[in-house]
Amino acid sequence: MSKLFIAIEGPNGVGKSTIATLLADRLSETSPYRVHLTSEPTRTPLGQLLRHSEAVMHGRALALALAADRAAHLETDIVPALNDGRHVVTDRYVQSSLVLQRIDGLDLREIWSYNRYVLPAISFYLEDHPDVIAARLAQRPERTRLETTGSPDTELRLYREAARHLRRHGWTQHTVDCHGRTPDKVVATILDLLPRAD
Ligand SMILES: Nc1ncnc2c1ncn2[C@@H]1O[C@H](COP(=O)(O)OP(=O)(O)OP(=O)(O)O)[C@@H](O)[C@H]1O
Numbered sequence: 697m698s699k700l701f702i703a704i705e706g707p708n709g710v711g712k713s714t715i716a717t718l719l720a721d722r723l724s725e726t727s728p729y730r731v732h733l734t735s736e737p738t739r740t741p742l743g744q745l746l747r748h749s750e751a752v753m754h755g756r757a758l759a760l761a762l763a764a765d766r767a768a769h770l771e772t773d774i775v776p777a778l779n780d781g782r783h784v785v786t787d788r789y790v791q792s793s794l795v796l797q798r799i800d801g802l803d804l805r806e807i808w809s810y811n812r813y814v815l816p817a818i819s820f821y822l823e824d825h826p827d828v829i830a831a832r833l834a835q836r837p838e839r840t841r842l843e844t845t846g847s848p849d850t851e852l853r854l855y856r857e858a859a860r861h862l863r864r865h866g867w868t869q870h871t872v873d874c875h876g877r878t879p880d881k882v883v884a885t886i887l888d889l890l891p892r893a894d
Pocket residue numbers: 706707708709710711712713714715832874877878879882
């Protein structure tokens with residue numbers, strides 16, 4: 697049986713990196729299989745270039761470059777890890793594009809057209825109160841262009857629309873309310889929702 701492919705998604709600052717890292721740790725402790733933790737944009741030269749270009753690359757060009765990074769991510773990293781018998785946890789995946797590239801001016805249909813061949817993941821959408829997320833972002837010394845273009849309210853709304861879109865395409869989707877819950881509690885909820893891998 698193939699191993700689990702899990703995407704952690706949600707607005708900027710909601711806690712994706714914290715939860716993805718902790719989930720990978722807990723999953724390695726509780727499952728007989730190894731876990732591969734990864735993220736998008738990737739740590740490859742293309743992904744790093746995108747992280748550094750986000751301020752100057754916009755709209756369609758950025759969406760296509762992110763989709764290319766994702767296609768290579770699947771081909772050279774995610775699928776080989778799954779075939780090697782590892783679970784994969786990714787911090788951001790297709791949903792990030794279905795939300796952030798909309799904020800950057802594209803419509804859902806165009807973004808999906810660049811991403812529709814990807815391998816579906818079991819997706820967990822982290823949600824918190826917009827004021828909690830905004831307070832965290834306000835503490836950051838620097839904000840990215842897309843963080844300042846959007847807002848927690850807008851991202852939460854667009855993530856719900858992305859979930860509806862992917863549900864229509866047969867993806868398994870879970871929304872996880874993080875409000876007032878420690879990272880340990882959030883991860884325990886996610887572990888309870890995961891199917892058993894034999
Ligand atoms: N459940 C939680 N309760 C309280 N604080 C949390 C929780 N989850 C994460 N945090 C804190 O929120 C801040 C943002 O977390 P993190 O960097 O993981 O968010 P992110 O969604 O990955 O952000 P970005 O989208 O910018 O990459 C960190 O200071 C982290 O410690």
